[in-house]
Amino acid sequence: MAAGTTPREPLPYVEITDEDYGRRAADEFTVEEVHSGTLILRGPCPRCRASLEIPVVSTIVHHRSFGRHLRRVHRPRAADQVEPMMCTCEDDHPNRPNGHYGCGAYWTVVIPARTS
Numbered sequence: 001m002a003a004g005t006t007p008r009e010p011l012p013y014v015e016i017t018d019e020d021y022g023r024r025a026a027d028e029f030t031v032e033e034v035h036s037g038t039l040i041l042r043g044p045c046p047r048c049r050a051s052l053e054i055p056v057v058s059t060i061v062h063h064r065s066f067g068r069h070l071r072r073v074h075r076p077r078a079a080d081q082v083e084p085m086m087c088t089c090e091d092d093h094p095n096r097p098n099g100h101y102g103c104g105a106y107w108t109v110v111i112p113a114r115t116s
Ligand SMILES: [Zn+2]
Pocket: 045, 046, 047, 048, 049, 050, 087, 088, 089, 102, 103, 104, 105
């Protein structure tokens, strides 16, 4: 193989998850609180390595399409929050359906409960 000349092979879009994705995201993502109760998670997609920026409202929201329809619920919780996430990169991934973003990878992260 000629080193250095081949661009990264584009990953095809596949809706896929892996235990490892959550683990890597937990290691690599940073959390910043931008407003009270609104967090921004930043880090590389565990699958395609695109850098992602994912807003999360730090209360339980059970909504598949988080990111667009976040609901603010004012109910402090003692438990850790398990947040579903998915890749939202705009990179080129073959086979991606129209109107979709990302490489198809999804995973969950655990946001520790605030103890304040
Ligand atoms: Zn990705």
